[in-house]
Amino acid sequence: ASPALGVIVPSVPAQEPLSLEPGDTIVLYTDGLVERREEDLDAKLAELAAVASPVEDDLEAFCDRVIDTLAPPDQRADDVALVAVRSAPAGRPERLELEVGPDVHRVRELREAMRGWLAPLGATRDDLDAVAVAVTEAYANAMEHGGGGPGAPVAVRAAVADGVLRITVADPGPWRSATDAGTRGHGLPLMRALMDEVRLERGAEGTRIHLVKKLGVT
Structure with a gap:
């Protein structure tokens, strides 16, 4: 030197x-x-x-x-x-799997679990904020549009590989349209504004929202 x-x-x-x-x-x-x-x-x-x-x-x-x-x-x-x-x-897991009951009071629990898991894996503060909001919106969409029946849990699966975060929020039931289209329906546009990729998948096994974001990009 x-x-x-x-x-x-x-x-x-x-x-x-x-x-x-x-x-x-x-x-x-x-x-x-x-x-x-x-x-x-x-x-x-x-x-x-x-x-x-x-x-x-x-x-x-x-x-x-x-x-x-x-x-x-x-x-x-x-x-x-x-x-x-x-x-x-x-031992820091690069994969997170949660089963969250359809209850608005579980939103904070979901956000804190996601932040605590993601923070040491290369996520910036902006990443954490964006992911917290996007996952909350996906969870809210699953509760509103999901057809899994009362009490059916919402599955949240997340993984980080090569600096890319991939999240799937799944409900076991088919997609149901919002009852008030005039004031609802803003969740997907908000998720798309915060994430690099958002994909909605509907099938016989239920409804899935896939979120993708590259971490650490400023």
Whole structure:
């Protein structure tokens, strides 16, 4: 590696091996995050260590929180950058399978399960928001249009491969038209606006909504 900018005397940077366990997070930052003329550097580094623990599943939210705490906009005298990288958690399933009863009170449970599973798999905050809304709409469509009968569960299947998320929301009954077309029918257009691909499949085995989105695209 090249010597640091401004170093005149010969110096050899120290190199130490570091072993990461599955799920560990590395935080890289510029000096603008911790250096202040009027503050002790060791104290700021200790503050960084305290603020950075624990680490949220959503690394983007984690970075925002650390920067806003240590370097609020009105206190920044230098450029500030922070990067957080997490090793893949051991045993993190790349497939999610849920059976959700047709109950509007289960929407929050569905969203939280999807977010918690998807956050460590390369999804950005925008991805998480878009998927949460799209899955909610697909679930609502299954409840409204599905013909599986009272209490029939809605099956949600999701998988990530090569950075692409694929979700299927299935109801065991045939498609039923909305009772009020004047105020309803906006679910599919909204899903298409949020996802890269939306496909509705109707057959003898029920109704399925397929959602596809490439993760990490900004």
